[in-house]
Amino acid sequence: AQSVTQLGSHVSVSEGALVLLRCNYSSSVPPYLFWYVQYPNQGLQLLLKYTTGATLVKGINGFEAEFKKSETSFHLTKPSAHMSDAAEYFCAVSDRTGGFKTIFGAGTRLFVKA
Amino acid sequence: GAVVSQHPSRVICKSGTSVKIECRSLDFQATTMFWYRQFPKKSLMLMATSNEGSKATYEQGVEKDKFLINHASLTLSTLTVTSAHPEDSSFYICSARDVGGSNQPQHFGDGTRLSIL
Numbered sequence: 001a002q003s004v005t006q007l008g009s010h011v012s013v014s015e016g017a018l019v020l021l022r023c024n025y026s027s028s029v030p031p032y033l034f035w036y037v038q039y040p041n042q043g044l045q046l047l048l049k050y051t052t053g054a055t056l057v058k059g060i061n062g063f064e065a066e067f068k069k070s071e072t073s074f075h076l077t078k079p080s081a082h083m084s085d086a087a088e089y090f091c092a093v094s095d096r097t098g099g100f101k102t103i104f105g106a107g108t109r110l111f112v113k114a
Numbered sequence: 115g116a117v118v119s120q121h122p123s124r125v126i127c128k129s130g131t132s133v134k135i136e137c138r139s140l141d142f143q144a145t146t147m148f149w150y151r152q153f154p155k156k157s158l159m160l161m162a163t164s165n166e167g168s169k170a171t172y173e174q175g176v177e178k179d180k181f182l183i184n185h186a187s188l189t190l191s192t193l194t195v196t197s198a199h200p201e202d203s204s205f206y207i208c209s210a211r212d213v214g215g216s217n218q219p220q221h222f223g224d225g226t227r228l229s230i231l
Contacts, residue, residue: 032217043120043207043222044158051217090157102148102209102220106157 002027002093004105012111019063019078021108023091026072033074034092034102035065044090050074061085086112116142118210120223128231129200135193135226137208143188144210148220149181152205164191188213198230 007022025031032051036044048059055067065076074091091105117140125133137147145166150158162183163171170183180202182194191210195202205227209220 034219036222041205041225041227043118043224044209044220045222046219049219101160101163103160104158 002031002095002097002103004091004093004103006089006091006105006108008108009106010109010111012113013081014113015083016080019076019081019085019110021076021089021091021110023065023074023076023105024072025074025091025093027093027095027097029095029097031093031095032100033065033067034094035059035063035074035076036090036092036104037061038088038090038107047076047089081110081112083112083114086110116210116212116221118208118221118223120208120226122226123224124227124229126229126231127198130197131230133195133198133228135195135206135208135228137191137193137210137223139189139210139221142210142212142221144191145188145213147185147191147208147210149183149191149193150207150209152207152225154205158207161193195228198228200230203228203230 003026005024034049035047038044048057050057050067058064063078088107090107092102094100094102119138121136147164149161161176164183164185166185185191207225209222212218
């Protein structure tokens with residue numbers, strides 16, 4: 001069965017600094033990978049997704065992630081953090097062995113300091 | 115982009131009441147919708163997968179008679195929490211996947227905050 005591990009339940013960065021949120025997945029077949037963001041008392045918004053093709057995926061709000069099969073990773077980055085980036089971020093995976101149900105990681109809370 | 119509307123956004127009711135939550139895909143058709151439950155500062159727990167025109171598929175440990183799901187059309191799924199009790203208080207989120215295929219991401223509603231007194 002597929003699974004997702006997000007390293008670090010909390011990450012704190014200064015405004016303007018690099019954002020790096022880590023995600024490792026487990027899947028026996030080629031996975032589909034997603035990053036979602038959740039603001040307080042709201043649903044999830046898709047940041048970006050990887051299905052096939054180019055392994056470096058660009059998303060909204062300046063975020064990008066790179067699929068590294070050898071490392072089973074899909075880390076999320078942003079070159080320069082903004083105060084509005086403070087939120088909860090979820091990495092997710094789905095594949096055909098799981099009936100394409102989406103499995104979410106535990107989430108990482110991003111704090112941005114002024 | 116694809117929009118999923120979830121209603122109501124907040125419900126406060128007495129113990130023993132049944133509560134219905136609606137999930138609508140506004141500008142696309144969704145043969146599959148998902149219902150999640152999220153506890154404070156926790157990840158999303160998939161409760162069930164709602165399939166248009168057929169019975170929902172519940173995850174292990176989720177009470178089918180407690181959480182009734184109906185997916186009557188390609189744009190509407192409902193979750194009814196029957197005889198709700200304080201332990202049912204939670205944030206419930208629905209999502210829908212476009213009919214375009216299994217590699218499509220899920221689009222999420224804004225969630226329903228359910229508080230049972």
